[in-house]
Amino acid sequence: xxxxWTILKIMVKMQLSMAGKSNSEKAGYGFLFVFxxxxxxxxxxxxxxxxxxxxxxxxxxxxxxxxxGLLFVFITFIFIFVSLSTVLSxxxxxxxxxxxxxxxxxxxxxxxxxxxxxxxxxxxINTILLLPSLVFYGIHSESGLLYYLFAIIIxxxxxxxxxxxxxxxxMFIMRFANISKNKDRTKVIVGLLGFAFAIGINVLLRLDSExxxxxxxxxxxxxxxxxxxxxxxxxxxxxLSSITLTDPNSITGxxxxxxLLGVAVLSIxxxxxxxxxxxxxxxxxxxxxxxxxxxxxxxTKQTKKKSLLYSLWQKEIKTILRTPTFFTQIxxxxxxxxxxxxxxxxxxxxxxxxxxxxxxxGWADKTKLLTLFAFTIIGLGINPASFSSISRDGxxxxxxxxxxxxxxTVIMSKxxxxxxxxxxxxxxxxxxxxxxxxxxxxxxxLWFIASLCVSWVTSIxxxxxxxxxxxxxxxxxxxxxxxxMIGLFAIGIDVIVFGVLLVILWFAPxxxxxxxxxxFLFSYLLICVGIGQWYLRKMTKDKYTSVI
Amino acid sequence: xxxxxNVTKNxxxxxxxxxxxxxxxxxxxxxxxxxxxxxxSTTIKMMTGILPIDEGTIMVNGKDMKKDTLSAKRIIGYxxxxxxxxxxxxxIEYLNFIADVYDVPKEVRETKITELTKKxxxxxxxxxxxxTYSHGMKQKIVVSGVLLHDPDIWxxxxxxxxxxxxxxxxxxxxxxxxxxxxxxxxxxxxxLEVVEQxxxxxxxxxxxxxxxxxxxxxxxxxxxxxxxxERLFLELTQNG
Numbered sequence: 205x206x207x208x209w210t211i212l213k214i215m216v217k218m219q220l221s222m223a224g225k226s227n228s229e230k231a232g233y234g235f236l237f238v239f240x241x242x243x244x245x246x247x248x249x250x251x252x253x254x255x256x257x258x259x260x261x262x263x264x265x266x267x268x269x270x271x272x273g274l275l276f277v278f279i280t281f282i283f284i285f286v287s288l289s290t291v292l293s294x295x296x297x298x299x300x301x302x303x304x305x306x307x308x309x310x311x312x313x314x315x316x317x318x319x320x321x322x323x324x325x326x327x328x329i330n331t332i333l334l335l336p337s338l339v340f341y342g343i344h345s346e347s348g349l350l351y352y353l354f355a356i357i358i359x360x361x362x363x364x365x366x367x368x369x370x371x372x373x374x375m376f377i378m379r380f381a382n383i384s385k386n387k388d389r390t391k392v393i394v395g396l397l398g399f400a401f402a403i404g405i406n407v408l409l410r411l412d413s414e415x416x417x418x419x420x421x422x423x424x425x426x427x428x429x430x431x432x433x434x435x436x437x438x439x440x441x442x443x444l445s446s447i448t449l450t451d452p453n454s455i456t457g458x459x460x461x462x463x464l465l466g467v468a469v470l471s472i473x474x475x476x477x478x479x480x481x482x483x484x485x486x487x488x489x490x491x492x493x494x495x496x497x498x499x500x501x502x503x504t505k506q507t508k509k510k511s512l513l514y515s516l517w518q519k520e521i522k523t524i525l526r527t528p529t530f531f532t533q534i535x536x537x538x539x540x541x542x543x544x545x546x547x548x549x550x551x552x553x554x555x556x557x558x559x560x561x562x563x564x565x566g567w568a569d570k571t572k573l574l575t576l577f578a579f580t581i582i583g584l585g586i587n588p589a590s591f592s593s594i595s596r597d598g599x600x601x602x603x604x605x606x607x608x609x610x611x612x613t614v615i616m617s618k619x620x621x622x623x624x625x626x627x628x629x630x631x632x633x634x635x636x637x638x639x640x641x642x643x644x645x646x647x648x649x650l651w652f653i654a655s656l657c658v659s660w661v662t663s664i665x666x667x668x669x670x671x672x673x674x675x676x677x678x679x680x681x682x683x684x685x686x687x688x689m690i691g692l693f694a695i696g697i698d699v700i701v702f703g704v705l706l707v708i709l710w711f712a713p714x715x716x717x718x719x720x721x722x723x724f725l726f727s728y729l730l731i732c733v734g735i736g737q738w739y740l741r742k743m744t745k746d747k748y749t750s751v752i
Numbered sequence: 753x754x755x756x757x758n759v760t761k762n763x764x765x766x767x768x769x770x771x772x773x774x775x776x777x778x779x780x781x782x783x784x785x786x787x788x789x790x791x792x793s794t795t796i797k798m799m800t801g802i803l804p805i806d807e808g809t810i811m812v813n814g815k816d817m818k819k820d821t822l823s824a825k826r827i828i829g830y831x832x833x834x835x836x837x838x839x840x841x842x843x844i845e846y847l848n849f850i851a852d853v854y855d856v857p858k859e860v861r862e863t864k865i866t867e868l869t870k871k872x873x874x875x876x877x878x879x880x881x882x883x884t885y886s887h888g889m890k891q892k893i894v895v896s897g898v899l900l901h902d903p904d905i906w907x908x909x910x911x912x913x914x915x916x917x918x919x920x921x922x923x924x925x926x927x928x929x930x931x932x933x934x935x936x937x938x939x940x941x942x943x944l945e946v947v948e949q950x951x952x953x954x955x956x957x958x959x960x961x962x963x964x965x966x967x968x969x970x971x972x973x974x975x976x977x978x979x980x981x982e983r984l985f986l987e988l989t990q991n992g
Contacts, residue, residue: 496879498880500875500878506844506845506848509852509858519838519845522840522845523841526840527840598836599836602832605800605801605802606801606802608821608854
């Protein structure tokens with residue numbers, strides 16, 4: 205027990221430590237916290253309205269326990285999903301795994317230690333979503349003290365079962381599926397699942413948008429009652445929890461609570477046993493890689509001479525495509541926005557799509573151009589390739605310093621990478637604009653050229669921010685993105701730079717037609733490019749050698 | 753010839769290298785010794801252009817590292833002490849990238865890559881990602897990359913660490929051949945046996961200053977009471 209406590213403490217400390225974080229990073233966290241407050245209030249407000257509406261609609265028929273059932277199923281689903289990636293990365297892919305294996309700990313002790321951070325993150329979600337929901341339900345159902353007491357106990361044990369179940373499944377897969385050879389591929393699949401989840405949630409929410417704040421869902425629940433009870437039965441914890449809280453004063457309520465507690469304790473024991481048996485078998489040998497034999501048949505092709513800039517650019521692109529974290533955070537994330545729009549448009553069905561096309565084509569050319577342009581700013585503003593330009597190199601950055609390459613060439617190659625990846629988004633958006641929304645070619649070409657300029661400027665902004673305060677000493681690629689405010693700052697600056705432009709163009713009476721609008725638009729953008737380029741050169745000169 | 757003239761490097765709150773002057777003549781294998789934290793790495797980093805020089809001048813075959821940085825870097829082949837190179841590239845891609853950087857002609861790079869990687873026994877692993885290489889293999893791919901453009905001056909920071917006996921022998925032979933052609937091999941190491949066996953000249957640095965510079969015979973003569981290099985090294989750096 206003593207050893208388990210030691211390893212648990214050390215792992216939590218290592219993950220949550222603020223050591224080595226600069227003051228501005230710490231200030232960033234504070235800023236993020238303040239920034240999240242309005243969002244928190246919005247979430248709480250939506251939850252309350254939703255639960256209230258459902259309660260009013262369902263209580264007359266005595267179906268109100270469905271709300272709790274649904275809530276627990278939903279939260280269990282989220283927990284399983286979140287645990288899947290956190291367990292994988294904490295148990296198997298983290299850099300520190302090997303250093304702990306060498307120490308004289310039992311596998312179950314390491315597994316418990318490794319669970320600390322994934323488990324704490326579940327409690328974070330638990331506190332944000334489940335706790336207020338249970339309170340709101342208590343208020344609407346005018347429950348007594350016993351309900352709140354039970355609710356707190358249930359809140360405490362809810363994450364246990366989903367986490368344990370997921371962790372056991374993951375350990376089973378890693379034990380038997382020989383994933384060690386496909387470590388990178390597994391990371392990419394888990395990353396992609398995240399985006400599929402985001403799109404799925406959105407589609408679900410859109411299904412509900414027919415009725416407002418839960419009315420549509422009430423309809424869905426009443427219709428699908430049988431299905432829902434079936435679903436609840438698949439998640440026994442959801443079933444038990446909802447019955448306990450619907451009737452806390454009864455013997456059934458109390459016995460179901462005891463049963464829940466028993467299940468939680470048993471599952472923890474099971475988890476430790478499985479960990480003891482399977483963890484080492486799955487984790488050992490993970491660091492090995494695939495080996496092939498070089499035949500030299502393609503040597504002539506592989507030793508082709510390229511220009512230095514192209515060679516550097518290719519190195520960057522290869523690194524991004526081959527590093528799972530970079531691939532999901534940069535490529536998938538930047539393509540997410542345009543692909544998301546395509547999916548939503550396709551889901552809308554043909555009728556509303558053509559309606560939208562008709563509506564857009566009814567607008568004046570200037571309005572068309574500016575609307576599309578505003579849309580692109582949001583899309584290209586999220587440009588992870590740019591604000592990770594320098595940090596991506598991590599400890600290998602110093603190689604650029606002794607090689608005979610000018611700083612400006614290295615920086616330019618990085619700029620071209622994020623410009624190129626933005627270009628892919630622009631191509632997808634172009635297909636939507638031209639073929640789904642039937643925007644005329646003339647307007648499209650103006651928009652496209654303007655978007656290329658925006659792409660260049662946003663790439664410079666991200667790169668400048670990363671050059672100003674890069675994160676080089678990472679041991680896991682995720683640190684390049686995790687807990688850094690840089691993306692937020694980048695989009696903030698983008699919004700200011702282009703927001704001013706849009707406001708001027710939209711409201712100044714002098715820009716009444718496309719010609720004058722375009723003239724001002726391109727002049728402004730060219731000035732932005734010029735200033736950005738000048739400042740980038742200056743920063744490169746000042747910062748390039750002091751990055752590490 | 754490499755000339756370090758009154759070179760100083762300050763870090764916040766600490767002077768790493770102080771008013772250091774050193775001349776490394778052509779045709780020599782030059783050993784650079786010193787305890788941990790003595791200023792060895794800082795000096796090498798300034799010589800290779802990784803760290804800016806605060807004061808003083810470093811001339812590499814007549815090229816000023818501060819003013820004519822790119823030309824100076826082109827003359828040097830540098831093997832860093834750590835193998836944090838571009839891990840996601842395949843061995844062959846890394847070598848080709850380095851060849852692009854140093855502008856190695858197409859025909860030369862093909863022959864050189866084959867010759868060097870076969871010599872070090874990593875030819876068959878060229879199609880694998882460097883990430884999957886062992887420490888020794890990473891070291892070998894870096895050394896192969898450095899030698900692709902046939903640089904006049906080799907600067908090697910702990911080059912033998914992690915190499916197997918055969919590769920270590922091969923590299924030492926290559927160092928000797930290079931020096932015999934009238935070129936410079938400058939390397940740092942902690943292994944004193946290697947210094948005794950290989951070096952024509954040594955310099956010992958401590959607290960950012962040169963404690964001794966000369967050839968092996970001089971050194972032994974000057975400190976006759978110390979019959980082995982280890983004791984001499986300890987004596988010279990005892991305040992470290």
